[in-house]
Amino acid sequence: MESEPVDFESGAPNEKLRPADLLGLERYARERAELRTRVIAHKKRRTVACGPNVTFCFEDRVTVQYQVQEMLRIERIFEAHGIAEELDVYNPLIPDGSNWKATLLVEFVDPEERRAALAELKGIEDRCWVQVDGHARVYAIADEDLERENEEKTSSVHFVRFELEAPMTSDVKRGAAISLGVDHPRYSHAVSPLPAEVRNALARDLA
Numbered sequence: 001m002e003s004e005p006v007d008f009e010s011g012a013p014n015e016k017l018r019p020a021d022l023l024g025l026e027r028y029a030r031e032r033a034e035l036r037t038r039v040i041a042h043k044k045r046r047t048v049a050c051g052p053n054v055t056f057c058f059e060d061r062v063t064v065q066y067q068v069q070e071m072l073r074i075e076r077i078f079e080a081h082g083i084a085e086e087l088d089v090y091n092p093l094i095p096d097g098s099n100w101k102a103t104l105l106v107e108f109v110d111p112e113e114r115r116a117a118l119a120e121l122k123g124i125e126d127r128c129w130v131q132v133d134g135h136a137r138v139y140a141i142a143d144e145d146l147e148r149e150n151e152e153k154t155s156s157v158h159f160v161r162f163e164l165e166a167p168m169t170s171d172v173k174r175g176a177a178i179s180l181g182v183d184h185p186r187y188s189h190a191v192s193p194l195p196a197e198v199r200n201a202l203a204r205d206l207a
Contacts, residue, residue, distance in 0.1 A: 012061075013204055017094070046201050056128075067093075068086050098163065098206070100164070101160070114156065118155070121187055125160060128142075129181055141161045142158050172202070172203050172206055177199065180194055
């Protein structure tokens with residue numbers, strides 16, 4: 001029996017997850033529907049469509065905890081070493097206090113259109129940027145865990161990190177606007193400024 005409640009929204013935003021932060025498989029099964037509703041609402045405040053075919057899903061401790069719980073559920077992992085392995089994989093997606101980390105989705109419904117577009121959009125993951133008002137653009141550091149692009153095409157999913165300088169983080173915490181965009185030769189779109197609820201969520205990621 002788990003004597004203390006595990007809350008998806010407890011813990012510091014940049015604190016890495018520990019086994020004690022996770023629900024056991026049985027309890028997660030009981031609470032999954034309610035938690036899923038909460039996490040979907042949370043993710044909505046951290047998701048930005050940039051043009052018609054690119055979406056940024058900014059990760060944080062809550063989104064990563066949910067992903068780990070889902071993987072443990074799907075794989076039926078309950079032993080300590082298996083849990084530790086999942087945490088080793090997903091903890092690096094939690095922002096560190098001086099950066100933002102996101103899952104980048106390149107989305108085309110039609111398979112043939114997707115295949116052609118991913119060939120044309122090679123390198124798109126390196127052309128994603130954020131900009132704090134009054135500062136230069138910061139371009140993404142992409143796919144540090146593994147290479148997701150080959151000679152023929154890019155992937156439809158990438159993991160990107162935006163590393164901020166100290167003056168940028170200070171200005172964001174003081175309320176500065178944030179913009180987001182992609183300036184690939186075959187795909188150029190921007191969201192400027194980000195909606196207030198997204199800006200505020202990203203500000204809370206910074207130490």
